[in-house]
Amino acid sequence: MSSEVALDFHSGVSSLHDTHHSHDEHHHHETFISKYVFSMDHKMIAKQFLITGMFWAVLGGFMSVLFRLQLGYPDSTFPWLEDILGKWAKGGHITPEAYYALVTTHGTVLVFFVLTAGLSGTFANFLIPLQVGARDMASPFMNMLSFWFFFTAGIVMLSSIFVETGPFSGGWTAYPPLSALGDASPGSKTGMDLWIVSMALFVVSSLLGGLNYIATVLNMRTKGMSMTRLPLTIWALFFTAVLGVLSFPVLFSGFILLIFDRNFGTSFYLSDIFVNGAGALPNEGGSAILYQHLFWFLGHPEVYIILLPAMGMVSEILSTNARKPIFGYMAMIGSMFAIAILAFLVWAHHMFVTGLNPFLGSIFVLLTLLIAVPSAIKVFNWLTTLWRGNIRFTPAMLFAIGFVSLFISGGLTGIWLGNSALDIHLHDTYFVIAHFHIVMGVASMFGMFAGIYHWFPKMYGRFLNNTLGYVHFWITIAGAYLIFWPMHYEGLAGMPRRYYDYSIWESFKQFSDLNRFISTVAMIVFATQILFLANFFYSIFKGRKLRTANPWGSNTLEWTTPIKPGHGNWPGEIPEVYRWAYDYGKDGTDFISQTTPVGADESVH
Amino acid sequence: MVLVKSSQADGRIHPQKFVLWVAMGSIVMMFAGLTSAYIVKKSQANWLEYSLPLVFWYSTIAIITSSITINMALKAFKAREMRQYRTLITVTSLLGLLFMGLQISGFANLEARNIPLFGSKSNSATSFLGVITILHMLHVLGGVIALLVIFIRAYVSKIKNYSSLPIEIISTYWHFVDFLWIYLFIFFNWLR
Numbered sequence: 001m002s003s004e005v006a007l008d009f010h011s012g013v014s015s016l017h018d019t020h021h022s023h024d025e026h027h028h029h030e031t032f033i034s035k036y037v038f039s040m041d042h043k044m045i046a047k048q049f050l051i052t053g054m055f056w057a058v059l060g061g062f063m064s065v066l067f068r069l070q071l072g073y074p075d076s077t078f079p080w081l082e083d084i085l086g087k088w089a090k091g092g093h094i095t096p097e098a099y100y101a102l103v104t105t106h107g108t109v110l111v112f113f114v115l116t117a118g119l120s121g122t123f124a125n126f127l128i129p130l131q132v133g134a135r136d137m138a139s140p141f142m143n144m145l146s147f148w149f150f151f152t153a154g155i156v157m158l159s160s161i162f163v164e165t166g167p168f169s170g171g172w173t174a175y176p177p178l179s180a181l182g183d184a185s186p187g188s189k190t191g192m193d194l195w196i197v198s199m200a201l202f203v204v205s206s207l208l209g210g211l212n213y214i215a216t217v218l219n220m221r222t223k224g225m226s227m228t229r230l231p232l233t234i235w236a237l238f239f240t241a242v243l244g245v246l247s248f249p250v251l252f253s254g255f256i257l258l259i260f261d262r263n264f265g266t267s268f269y270l271s272d273i274f275v276n277g278a279g280a281l282p283n284e285g286g287s288a289i290l291y292q293h294l295f296w297f298l299g300h301p302e303v304y305i306i307l308l309p310a311m312g313m314v315s316e317i318l319s320t321n322a323r324k325p326i327f328g329y330m331a332m333i334g335s336m337f338a339i340a341i342l343a344f345l346v347w348a349h350h351m352f353v354t355g356l357n358p359f360l361g362s363i364f365v366l367l368t369l370l371i372a373v374p375s376a377i378k379v380f381n382w383l384t385t386l387w388r389g390n391i392r393f394t395p396a397m398l399f400a401i402g403f404v405s406l407f408i409s410g411g412l413t414g415i416w417l418g419n420s421a422l423d424i425h426l427h428d429t430y431f432v433i434a435h436f437h438i439v440m441g442v443a444s445m446f447g448m449f450a451g452i453y454h455w456f457p458k459m460y461g462r463f464l465n466n467t468l469g470y471v472h473f474w475i476t477i478a479g480a481y482l483i484f485w486p487m488h489y490e491g492l493a494g495m496p497r498r499y500y501d502y503s504i505w506e507s508f509k510q511f512s513d514l515n516r517f518i519s520t521v522a523m524i525v526f527a528t529q530i531l532f533l534a535n536f537f538y539s540i541f542k543g544r545k546l547r548t549a550n551p552w553g554s555n556t557l558e559w560t561t562p563i564k565p566g567h568g569n570w571p572g573e574i575p576e577v578y579r580w581a582y583d584y585g586k587d588g589t590d591f592i593s594q595t596t597p598v599g600a601d602e603s604v605h
Numbered sequence: 606m607v608l609v610k611s612s613q614a615d616g617r618i619h620p621q622k623f624v625l626w627v628a629m630g631s632i633v634m635m636f637a638g639l640t641s642a643y644i645v646k647k648s649q650a651n652w653l654e655y656s657l658p659l660v661f662w663y664s665t666i667a668i669i670t671s672s673i674t675i676n677m678a679l680k681a682f683k684a685r686e687m688r689q690y691r692t693l694i695t696v697t698s699l700l701g702l703l704f705m706g707l708q709i710s711g712f713a714n715l716e717a718r719n720i721p722l723f724g725s726k727s728n729s730a731t732s733f734l735g736v737i738t739i740l741h742m743l744h745v746l747g748g749v750i751a752l753l754v755i756f757i758r759a760y761v762s763k764i765k766n767y768s769s770l771p772i773e774i775i776s777t778y779w780h781f782v783d784f785l786w787i788y789l790f791i792f793f794n795w796l797r
Contacts, residue, residue, distance in 0.1 A: 138620035138621070138623070138624060139620070139621065139624060142624075207628075207631055210627075210631075211624045211627050211628055211631070212624070214623075214624075214627050215620045215621075215623045215624045215627065216620070218623065219617060219618070219619075219620040219623055220620060245627055245628075245630065245631045245634075246630065246631065246634050247634070248631075249631050249632065249634040249635035249638065250634055250635065250637070250638035252635055253635045253636075253638040253639045253642070254638070254642075256639075256736060256740065257639075257642070257736065260723065260732065260736055264723040264724065265723060265724040265725040265727065266723050266724075266727055266729065266732040266736075267727070267728075267729055267732070268642075268646070268729055268732060268733075271651075282725040282726075283725070284651055285649070285650060285651030285652070285728065285729055286729065287645075287646065287649060290642055290645060290646060293642070293645065294638055294642060297638065
């Protein structure tokens with residue numbers, strides 16, 4: 001089937017305005033390898049990113065279940081833990097080294113592999129060509145490389161779990177000296193080498209992907225698709241790519257200096273260190289704070305790299321399922337632009353207690369709190385889009401509304417943490433854990449789930465099971481609040497993050513029941529995600545078949561393609577665009593596709 | 606990729622050229638990160654003051670010359686003077702390699718003056734010079750490899766290729782690494 005599509009695509013290409021498209025004429029019949037493995041079709045690459053991301057989500061999520069076992073039941077033993085973890089859980093009790101390794105790997109994997117590659121890798125690849133009206137990405141080959149760099153990064157990270165000294169265990173931020181000195185801890189040896197190799201590969205993957213996304217959005221839009229007619233998903237994915245392309249290289253330079261400190265005896269980050277068993281080190285004059293600056297210059301934009309795609313998809317899904325135009329389209333773009341700019345100017349709010357000059361700190365407080373303005377604009381726009389809408393509560397819509405809820409709850413605590421004075425008390429406590437898990441972790445997962453439920457029919461030509469979707473949503477949203485809400489109280493009471501056992505601390509003993517409760521809910525929520533995965537993989541093969549090309553009554557271009565689009569997306573010419581993506585309920589019409597010319601009796605947008 | 610046009614009818618920039626510009630922005634960010642780290646580090650204690658080896662002046666001349674030769678190569682390609690074009694990209698590649706060789710001899714000069722770049726006796730001031738310069742050399746090497754690819758293609762390919770896009774992209778990149786070095790050279794000499 002794909003070969004006919006490819007043929008059509010070549011006959012149609014000559015009349016297109018983007019004449020640069022040049023596919024090799026000899027590659028019509030696709031083999032298993034070229035279709036499913038080294039595919040250059042953006043839709044297949046998106047699925048590869050999604051399923052690889054799912055693998056990492058399960059592994060990273062399972063790690064959190066394991067360390068929650070330690071936190072919730074510090075005195076109990078679980079013999080089965082020794083069966084799966086071996087010497088890392090002698091006698092059924094997770095060792096401190098294993099605990100730190102689990103926390104570190106959980107963070108790295110979830111932030112980078114799941115919520116960066118799994119989220120924007122999937123949806124930027126899938127939606128950008130389909131929604132801007134392009135046959136494929138600007139460079140399909142680079143796109144394929146992007147996935148395989150990510151995949152290799154994953155293999156390297158996975159292998160670090162199996163080395164004798166264990167994976168890196170110094171926290172996902174990999175601060176020196178723990179990350180720079182092999183003698184500092186077991187995880188700082190081979191585990192850290194593999195961590196840094198994996199992350200370097202990941203940065204390359206992100207850059208290759210990001211370059212492509214930017215070039216595709218700016219250069220390959222179909223006729224009539226001006227920038228202000230783009231769906232908000234594309235705007236969000238565009239800003240995400242810009243943030244990634246500008247901030248990942250800085251992280252990379254931080255890593256390079258780290259590699260030199262680790263392997264070539266330089267002193268960028270190291271000074272006056274005495275290691276137990278190894279003695280005093282010769283390194284002098286280095287500054288560990290320098291690494292933190294370089295890390296958080298990426299680290300903070302990274303938060304928006306994770307969040308913006310979810311925001312974009314939520315905007316699209318809310319509007320489609322409320323059967324109303326998005327409220328404040330230009331304000332949405334403007335606020336995303338403001339967020340993208342501010343993302344680069346607030347990194348030091350992660351470093352208020354590093355001895356940062358308090359005057360400098362106050363500037364970063366101001367800039368940090370400024371982010372509340374565009375964030376609030378977005379929230380009000382989402383709420384006013386819902387207001388008096390004709391809402392269809394599909395699972396995608398529920399997850400989108402759940403995203404808005406979580407973004408509000410998590411965003412409000414950001415205003416607390418952005419104050420350098422409050423941060424003295426709250427820094428490195430469970431309050432921070434609660435804040436960023438809600439606003440960035442769970443909220444973005446909700447955006448991702450919304451996107452999967454909404455675009456699954458486009459991906460596989462079948463629907464996900466609705467009932468399982470509702471079960472998935474309600475348990476996950478209740479669970480998310482039950483897990484992270486109590487952590488605010490623990491944090492306000494001063495309970496620090498990253499401790500192995502709180503039951504030995506007089507001040508935190510009071511929370512042992514609460515910790516057990518959190519751990520129990522975490523296990524239930526994790527099991528529910530397995531339910532979702534079962535739904536996902538079952539529905540790929542056995543789900544209810546899609547009968548119409550546009551199941552949600554949506555305006556955007558991806559729904560004008562055939563139910564199962566081949567490589568090249570549209571069998572004939574790429575449709576022309578005449579209007580923005582949000583003409584829902586206009587002049588009494590339920591929806592008007594972007595490809596419909598503006599009628600004579602119609603008010604022009 | 607044989608059908609690729611170098612400039613589009615509607616005057617929009619070619620996507621691959623655009624990708625290059627974004628990539629160059631990305632590379633700039635990496636060096637901006639490193640040089641700002643350098644500035645931060647410099648204001649702290651234990652910073653070694655030393656004079657740069659003279660040979661960096663020669664390497665600067667070499668890379669500026671190579672920018673001129675690649676520009677001439679591009680002009681030769683567009684005029685379909687293929688023999689001249691091949692000579693010029695060969696000269697450009699050799700100048701690129703010469704540049705790298707001169708940089709390495711600069712490092713050797715520092716080592717000889719007992720100012721090690723790396724290792725436990727090194728100072729961050731010279732380590733920074735080493736890391737930044739080596740990273741820049743790798744970018745030059747990337748350009749040399751790209752030139753090598755189109756050089757081989759010019760000989761091997763039986764199909765005549767009239768698209769000047771590859772050489773245009775490489776020459777833009779080549780000028781970019783040239784400017785990047787000039788920036789670094791000024792930075793190391795006078796801004797530090």
